Amino acid sequence: MDADSRTRAVIEEHWRASERGDTDAERAIYAKDAILDYPQSGERFQGRAAISAQRGAHPADRTFTVQRITGHGSLWVSECLITYDGVPSHSVSIMEFADDRVVHETQYFADPFGVPAWRAALAEPMPGASPVPDAGVWQIADRPASGPSITASSRPGELSCPRPQRPPAGRGERSWRGGR
Known part of the structure; x- marks a missing residue:
């Protein structure tokens, strides 16, 4: 399996873990000092522990539907439909990798219109x-x-x-x- 196929498989498992609510498996993709940015709210989460705590403490019932994953080398993009308590939101996740781990993720959200x-x-x-x-x-x-x-x-x-x-x-x- 080539490097891009391995990265794609890791991203797919990340989203499956998100769907299952398996925070340990979900956080495995992140480097210890990873950064997660939400530009629309201006929030930055620094470190795997903060990212995991933020995701694990989410109060909504969530589902994740991956619509597309594309990328090469160190830069990958996932397009997902995430529902929060049944309300859909489109998400674009831009992941930057180093040493097989996400070091920086920027995630954008948009409501359907x-x-x-x-x-x-x-x-x-x-x-x-x-x-x-x-x-x-x-x-x-x-x-x-x-x-x-x-x-x-x-x-x-x-x-x-x-x-x-x-x-x-x-x-x-x-x-x-x-x-x-």
Whole structure:
């Protein structure tokens, strides 16, 4: 088995251990002085013991579904769907390895969101994806929830969508950024 196959197997076991709630097996991937960063909250956990304590003390009932693992050498990325008490959250975990252990992990989390009306006709569902229930439609300020019209372009088989106009400064900023 080559080095990348071994690393992939270690990462897969890490996520299986997370799913089982086996904190000893889950923490085995980390170097003693590993760092775990959560950029969205600004938290940094230093050392395998702190990482393990933080994960082991989590109060929610969690499930982990690995959607993809990709990487090579010392840099690996896992995309997961983690549910906390039944509420889904997408996670991207970036793991940096040295001497067969994670020395630095950065983990990002994102809640699912509904499809904005202005681009609904331009997209198709991702394989295996399901609609987000009750997510609503992200609106652009001063525009109805139905969004702009989607029309056929001058080329057969293509669609066009008028580019939304940015709201004036200070008005509707959340709605504008919320268009993701």
